[in-house]
Amino acid sequence: MTRLWNNPADFADEMVDGFVAANRRYVRRVSGGVARRAKTPAGQVAVVVGGGSGHYPAFGGLVGPGLAHGAAMGNLFASPSTQQVLSVARAAENGGGVLLSYGNYAGDVLNFDAAQAQLRDAGIPCQSLAVTDDVSSAPVTEKHKRRGIAGDLTVFRIAGAAAERGATLDEVARLAAHANERTRSFGVAFSGCTLPGAPEPLFEVEEGRMAVGLGIHGEPGLRETGVPTADGLAEMLVERLLEELPDGVDAPRGARVIPILNGLGSLKYEEMFVVYRRIAQLLEEAGVEAVDPHVGEYCTSFDMAGTSLTLLWLDDELEQLWETGVDTPAYRRGSVERSGEVVAEDVADDAEDEIGTADAEGRAVAAVIARAFDIARETIDGNVDELGRLDQIAGDGDHGIGMQRGVHAAQAAAHDAASRGAGAATTLARAADAWSDRAGGTSGAIWGAILGTVASSLRDDGSPEAAALAAGLSSAAERVLTFGAVPGDKTLVDALAPLVESFASAIANGRSVSDAWSDAADAASQGAKDTTDMLPQMGRARAHHEKALGTPDPGAHSLALIAQALTTLPDGKKARS
Numbered sequence: 001m002t003r004l005w006n007n008p009a010d011f012a013d014e015m016v017d018g019f020v021a022a023n024r025r026y027v028r029r030v031s032g033g034v035a036r037r038a039k040t041p042a043g044q045v046a047v048v049v050g051g052g053s054g055h056y057p058a059f060g061g062l063v064g065p066g067l068a069h070g071a072a073m074g075n076l077f078a079s080p081s082t083q084q085v086l087s088v089a090r091a092a093e094n095g096g097g098v099l100l101s102y103g104n105y106a107g108d109v110l111n112f113d114a115a116q117a118q119l120r121d122a123g124i125p126c127q128s129l130a131v132t133d134d135v136s137s138a139p140v141t142e143k144h145k146r147r148g149i150a151g152d153l154t155v156f157r158i159a160g161a162a163a164e165r166g167a168t169l170d171e172v173a174r175l176a177a178h179a180n181e182r183t184r185s186f187g188v189a190f191s192g193c194t195l196p197g198a199p200e201p202l203f204e205v206e207e208g209r210m211a212v213g214l215g216i217h218g219e220p221g222l223r224e225t226g227v228p229t230a231d232g233l234a235e236m237l238v239e240r241l242l243e244e245l246p247d248g249v250d251a252p253r254g255a256r257v258i259p260i261l262n263g264l265g266s267l268k269y270e271e272m273f274v275v276y277r278r279i280a281q282l283l284e285e286a287g288v289e290a291v292d293p294h295v296g297e298y299c300t301s302f303d304m305a306g307t308s309l310t311l312l313w314l315d316d317e318l319e320q321l322w323e324t325g326v327d328t329p330a331y332r333r334g335s336v337e338r339s340g341e342v343v344a345e346d347v348a349d350d351a352e353d354e355i356g357t358a359d360a361e362g363r364a365v366a367a368v369i370a371r372a373f374d375i376a377r378e379t380i381d382g383n384v385d386e387l388g389r390l391d392q393i394a395g396d397g398d399h400g401i402g403m404q405r406g407v408h409a410a411q412a413a414a415h416d417a418a419s420r421g422a423g424a425a426t427t428l429a430r431a432a433d434a435w436s437d438r439a440g441g442t443s444g445a446i447w448g449a450i451l452g453t454v455a456s457s458l459r460d461d462g463s464p465e466a467a468a469l470a471a472g473l474s475s476a477a478e479r480v481l482t483f484g485a486v487p488g489d490k491t492l493v494d495a496l497a498p499l500v501e502s503f504a505s506a507i508a509n510g511r512s513v514s515d516a517w518s519d520a521a522d523a524a525s526q527g528a529k530d531t532t533d534m535l536p537q538m539g540r541a542r543a544h545h546e547k548a549l550g551t552p553d554p555g556a557h558s559l560a561l562i563a564q565a566l567t568t569l570p571d572g573k574k575a576r577s
Helices: 008-022 082-092 106-121 140-145 152-164 169-181 230-243 269-285 316-322 360-394 399-419 424-439 441-456 466-481 493-508 513-533 540-548 554-568
Strands: 027-030 033-036 046-053 070-076 098-103 126-131 183-189 209-212 223-226 256-263 294-296 306-313
Touching: 008 027, 008 033, 008 046, 008 070, 008 399, 027 082, 033 082, 046 082, 046 106, 046 152, 070 082, 070 399, 082 098, 082 106, 082 424, 098 106, 098 152, 098 169, 106 126, 106 441, 126 152, 126 169, 152 169, 152 256, 152 306, 152 316, 169 183, 169 316, 183 230, 230 269, 230 306, 256 269, 269 294, 269 306, 360 399, 360 424, 360 554, 399 424, 399 441, 399 554, 424 441, 441 466, 441 554, 466 493, 466 513, 493 513, 493 554, 513 554
Parallel strands: 046 070, 046 098, 098 126, 256 294
Antiparallel strands: 027 033, 033 070, 183 209, 183 306, 209 223, 256 306
């Protein structure tokens, strides 16, 4: 279990502060994460990696010469927000463009893709790559759906080496994708992991049992089996990875691989050495030559007891790049010559802080919006444990924590804007940005998109027309649908779609906003309830179909809870009563 923390909500930020204080030779603190201490050489591609905290040395521990130029570091097991990725990318970029790389998880994809779009809009060349090395998480016919686990290291290292050698952005992206295609990983766990302040692990494995095919965010394994001997585990790992050879590798015999036996947080190095002893024998028996073996912790899952095996199947191009020297806080290979201008830390918020004042009616609406976030915060605070429990069944258990971080930040931003004379549009837009930035992850991106889209349909002066509210909500739903989920996938969309449809229909039929919202909240609640018997088709729960049956989707449930709570606006009484 995790034993040392102050306020669990501050754990990730305090961890980054301590990491920087211990590694100032390598990194500097920037808003959203860390960047190299030395300025990126002019014209060199900046490789920016990232993901949730709780996986050290991924991601900040891999920042330094020969590897990453910066790391966007989200909250525990939650992707960094779009704003965090943007901030780190801008701090690292110096005229050569940016390659963004991250594990293939829904929140990371949403936020890194959004950052990529904004960088391009700002005239900064950018490409991105999601790592997909985990063979357990999808069949070979759907490789694009696979998770990124310890194979992050091989992809990041090849990208960093290519950038170090002066490759163009297109070439760095091509080589990173090539490394990803030739990387495969497979893992097991003997116990779950416990987040700071949590009363129990995200999942548990019975004594003497082993979870096979786990994820690095506390997702349960796909199946359980008895714990084998060290040799038996080695045989299981090697056999599974030799079953699936990457394109271009006709047969294992004669091939050269980089083997990485990765510890997930609590497994002792001595145990892993015993396992690797047999892995080395098995690779040799298969005619595979092991080059530069790695045994250690490279991508952990907090305090999880478990291990994974990664194989990077080399060709001449990849092997040459692999020889590039690397010097980072947690990972060193070969020798590196240090040079370049040292850059001061910069954690200032670059957001424009000017807020224009609205007329009296607009300020009154802003005050109602701020009150709405008070209600939303009270609702989430009262249900945070239940939301975490629902998410723990087939996900990683952090939905309640993420929603709590988001709604707290949004509430503070809304009150700040309203107190300074802002109208409805500005107040809601500030809240949307704060929610997205603080929550991170999939829910942060989605709630930021919903609130931000509705805000764009409003004005700061006057009171919004009912039709404008309906149109804003409809546009928000359309935007969320562009993220990939559709009704029936067992996601937040299953509550959002009926809420928007009901509200728009009621407004079109001349009903008041309060009555329309009350009906819409009921529709959202029914939609969330209906997810109970659905099989998940999106997100981390997708790989755990049967475990999600009988449980409502936590994202849909939290949206419905907030929708119902907001029926008390504006006078504290339920709209229909």
